[in-house]
Amino acid sequence: MTQIDPIAFASQLCSRLCHDLLSPVGALSNGLELMADETDPAMRERCLDLLEQSAATSAAKLKFFRLAFGAGGGFGDKVDIAEPRDVIQTLAHDAKRIELAWALEVDSLPKPAAKVLLNFAHMAIEALVRGGTLDIGAERRDGAHEIVVRAQGVRIAFDESVGAALDGDIDPAELTGRTAPAYMLHLLAEKAGGAIQYQRSDTMLLLGAEIPEGEGWIG
Numbered sequence: 436m437t438q439i440d441p442i443a444f445a446s447q448l449c450s451r452l453c454h455d456l457l458s459p460v461g462a463l464s465n466g467l468e469l470m471a472d473e474t475d476p477a478m479r480e481r482c483l484d485l486l487e488q489s490a491a492t493s494a495a496k497l498k499f500f501r502l503a504f505g506a507g508g509g510f511g512d513k514v515d516i517a518e519p520r521d522v523i524q525t526l527a528h529d530a531k532r533i534e535l536a537w538a539l540e541v542d543s544l545p546k547p548a549a550k551v552l553l554n555f556a557h558m559a560i561e562a563l564v565r566g567g568t569l570d571i572g573a574e575r576r577d578g579a580h581e582i583v584v585r586a587q588g589v590r591i592a593f594d595e596s597v598g599a600a601l602d603g604d605i606d607p608a609e610l611t612g613r614t615a616p617a618y619m620l621h622l623l624a625e626k627a628g629g630a631i632q633y634q635r636s637d638t639m640l641l642l643g644a645e646i647p648e649g650e651g652w653i654g
Contacts (some may be wrong), residue, residue, distance in 0.1 A: 439607035439622075447615035452500050454612055459496065462489035495525035503553040504619070506546075513543040516573070523556045523571065532566025538583075540574035547623050548573070548580040548646050551631075554616050555642040559586035562593045562640045579629065579647040586640040593635050601631050601642075620644070 466486040473479050499522045502514065516539055527533040544552065552573055559569055567588020574581050599605045600617035603625065610618055624631045629646040 447610050447612050448504055451612035455496050459489045459492040492529050498522050503550050513545050514549040515543050519549050519553050526560055530560050533563055534568045536570045538572035551582050551644045554620055555584035559584050562586050562591045563588045564592045565590045579645050582644045584642045591640050593640050601633055
């Protein structure tokens with residue numbers, strides 16, 4: 436398999452960030468243009484609502500990328516579980532028609548485990564194209580953090596290339612903005628001596644990871 440090019444890999448992650456921010460930032464721009472020309476009070480109020488919603492979505496996506504791919508969460512080794520939970524709740528709310536259920540048995544997560552949790556949740560939200568339920572669980576057991584995310588709905592949209600990237604069964608030279616995050620999780624689990632698994636059907640997507648603590652952590 437081709438050795439991964441770190442510059443190309445970083446470029447694909449940046450491309451994903453730009454892709455995901457394009458819509459809410461574009462909505463901000465459109466709202467400002469409408470505000471400049473609108474004189475009707477009711478319409479101006481609607482424009483303000485649009486601006487507020489788009490600003491909140493943009494902030495949530497930026498926080499997601501900071502925690503999911505960057506060095507977010509402060510200078511310590513762990514992230515308070517409230518941080519990824521709040522980001523996921525905002526993203527699920529913006530996606531519409533998604534009901535969240537939590538089973539979080541930890542108060543904090545090491546940064547790599549938080550990255551897994553956030554990326555799994557993001558994949559599951561994207562898979563629920565017609566809405567559904569999203570169950571998210573995390574616990575620490577026998578020196579490892581176990582993460583489980585399950586999406587259920589009338590239709591699951593999950594690109595098999597993303598699954599291949601989770602398995603590490605993809606040529607790094609062929610990574611895209613869609614598959615690079617999944618391949619990052621594969622590398623993280625591999626270095627930590629852990630494992631990532633997924634199952635999918637037409638109505639369900641199950642993502643699971645066991646990430647041991649220790650020297651293999653990627654911060």
